[in-house]
Amino acid sequence: MRLAFMGTPDFAVPALRALHQAGHDIVTVYSQPPRPAGRGKKLRPSPVQQAAEELGIAVRTPLSLRRNAEEHAHFRNLDLDAAVVAAYGLILPVDMLEAPRRGCLNIHASLLPRWRGAAPIQAAILAGDSESGVTIMQMDAGLDTGAMLLRDHVALTPRTTATTLHDDLAAMGGRLIVEALRQPPHPGTPQPDTGVTYVQRLSREDGRIDWRTPATTIDRQIRALTPWPGTFTVLDGTVIKIGAAEIAPGGTPAAPGTVMDDRLHVACGDGTILRITRLQRPGRGMMEAGDFLRGQAIAPGTRLGMEQPDA
Incomplete structure (x- = not known):
């Protein structure tokens, strides 16, 4: 088929490569413009732009598609069979949605209608869902409201992280979009009215740990929000990032946030306990807990999260 591909982050790259490998004629890739990155703040193309250039595909990077008549006309003149959209990050106007003969197909990282919106991977883990999928x-013109053409699922375990789920769903999306385009055109299945949930964009403040919540909740927060936006607590006025933890057996009457021993068992809400296994001080890399404590001891009885500086 004659396609346009529209995507920006790492999540979309496997789908672009799968469509190319399947022999589709990808005439143009749309991606968000290069952004400043690294210590030098040099402009860096998105992962999708980099992959497209490696494949020899022309790339367009408009800042916006709203009221962009020139871009709308260019898109219509591409004479597309379909456009594939995967975490592009820009809203497509109706005239662009309707321009390809088979319309625009979206690869969405959730089992719709659950977790419409911007951060479905993280939301599924935060909520303790038993499964996720693509x-x-x-x-259509709504926010993730269109008819479902195809989907598949994956089980979530107590050790699933945003990183592992991201990679699983990215690969699944590449496989499913090739299969969806292989099928004859059909109207799809309307999304049910029940079970609809929305998730907003994440901010750094979402990563602040509230030790008054149970250990299971904090464990899900750490697994869902690492590496971005990251989870953190405060130690003696300094922000400490938490990279990994595990729920510890037993209970404690200690106040939430209290470090209980030299292995970083920390009291949480409802008398539960969480053991921090990876953490990071400012200006350093993420460390195993033992390595961190050799450089900066944290005495039992210390209360974490008592001060609230910005992340």
Whole structure:
């Protein structure tokens, strides 16, 4: 098929490569413009732009698609069979949605209608869902409201992280979009009215640990928000990032946030306990807990999260 591909982050790259490998004619890739990155703040192309250039595909990086008549006309003139959208990050106007003969197909990282919106991977882990997956959706003017063409699921375990789930769903999305385009055109299955949930964009403040919540909640927060936006607590006025933890057996009457021993068992809400296994001080890399404590001891009885500086 004659396609346009629209995506920006790492999540979209496996789908772009899968479509190229399947022999589709990807005439143009749309991606968000290069952004400043690294210590030198040099402009860095998105992962999708880098992959497209490696494949020899032309890339367009408009700042916006709203009221962009020139871009709308260019898109219509591409004479597309379909456009594939995967975490592009820009809203497509209706005239662009309707321009390809088969419309625009979205690779969405959730089992719609659950977790419409910007951060479905993290939301599934935060909520303690038992499964997640990918839905191939026929896009319409709503926010992730289009008919479902194809989907598949994966079980979530107590050790699933945003990183592992991201990689699983990215690969699944590449496989499903190739399969969806292989099928004859069909209207798809309308999303049910029940079970609809929305998730907003994440901010750094979402990573602040509240030790008054149970250890299971904090464990899900750490697994869902690492590496970004990251979870953190405060130690003696300094922000300490938490990279990994595990729920510890037993209970404690200690106040939430209290470091209980030299192995970084920390009291949480409802008398539960969490053991921090990886953490990071400012200006350093993420460390195993033992290595961290050799450089900066944390005495039992210390209360974490008592001060509230900005992340």
